[in-house]
Amino acid sequence: CNAMKQSNVDLLVVDIMSSDVTTIHEDAGFHDAAKIIMEKQFNHLPVVDSGNHLVGIVTAWDISKAVAKDEHDLVKDIMTRKVVTTCPDEAVDISAFKLDSNNVSALPVIDSNKHVVGIVTSDDISKLLARRH
Amino acid sequence: CNAMKQSNVDLLVVDIMSSDVTTIHEDAGFHDAAKIIMEKQFNHLPVVDSGNHLVGIVTAWDISKAVAKDEHDLVKDIMTRKVVTTCPDEAVDISAFKLDSNNVSALPVIDSNKHVVGIVTSDDISKLLARRH
Ligand SMILES: C[S@@+](CC[C@H](N)C(=O)[O-])C[C@H]1O[C@@H](n2cnc3c(N)ncnc32)[C@H](O)[C@@H]1O
Structure with a gap:
């Protein structure tokens, strides 16, 4: 993250991210993921391995x-593996750029151990x- | 829309909306909606009646x-009926406020006949x- 810290916007990811992020294990079922997404009212669920590292x-x-x-598989079969991420001290406009250029709506926020510490979305x-209005 | 046009941001919804929006009929099946969402690579599908008016x-x-x-129903059984909308000449920051205050990620853009002319999302x-970066 450190390489891209220069910015004309003062806000950092840590200032706007949600830190009460729920994750799911890669071996969980498709149906379990749907249930969490329904209950928590969000769209994006970071997937972790047994060491709690982000894998999808x-x-x-x-x-x-x-x-x-008509495929009803495990989370690891339907997840995206190449996750675009951010870190707490990244500038918000860099995250906005990453969302835009990768055509995604959310970035998991990870620490140096690849543990998920938050999520930032285009809604945020x-x-x-x-x-500002 | 006219009541809320004052704004300090110059951009209007028409400047940033997608106008190639696909809609689905309220009597279509759940599976058809999933297929369109997959093929078109978007998340939000405005639902119309036979007169092509927005109904969900x-x-x-x-x-x-x-x-x-475990409910696999018709679109009309799973859609949200009370849709928060915008119109082409609304200021973008008003739309941002509507997205935020209603906790949604997209607003169908409608004309005075309730026909869908576009969609604006928090990604946009x-x-x-x-x-700006
Ligand atoms: C509460 S949000 C939570 C997930 C996420 N924030 C989103 O917007 O998709 C999901 C619900 O909002 C509804 N919804 C999305 N856009 C809407 C809009 N413009 N007006 C009313 N409901 C909308 C969807 O039909 C869905 O039931």
Whole structure:
């Protein structure tokens, strides 16, 4: 993260991220992921291994896709493995750029051990504009 | 829309919305909605009646919820009926405020006949910050 800290916007990821993020184990079922997404009312669920390291992300969209394809598998079969991430001390506009250029709506926030410490979404960034009003 | 046009941000919804929006009929099946969401690579699908008027919205999240509850119904059974909308000449920061205060990620853009002419998402608004960089 350190390489990209220069920015003209003062806010950092840590200032706007949600830190009460729920994760799911890669061996959990598709149905369990759907349940957590429903209960927690969010779209993005970071996936971890037994050492609690980030190994993927599964979203409501991935579940909808599995429905469309009639595949009802394990989380590890439907998750995206190459996760675009951020870290707490990254500038918010760098995160906005990562969201845009990778065409995703959320970035898990990880520490140096690849443990998930939060999540930042385009909803969070959109709020900055709403609150400036 | 006209009541809320005052703003200190110049951009209007029409400047940032996607206008190639796909809609689905309320009598379509849950599985058809999942297929469109997969093929078009988006999360939000405005739902219309036979007169092409907006009557709801169905998202990947609603499909995931139906999976969690083991309900595989028609679009009209799983859609959200009370849709928060915007119109082309609304200021972008008003839309950002509506997204935030209603805890949603997208607003269908409608004309005076309740026909869907576009969609604006928090991804679109987050991009504004990315591109300012
Ligand atoms: C409460 S949000 C939670 C997940 C996430 N924040 C999102 O917006 O998809 C999900 C619910 O919002 C509904 N929804 C999405 N956009 C909407 C809109 N413009 N107006 C009303 N409901 C909407 C969906 O149908 C879904 O049931």
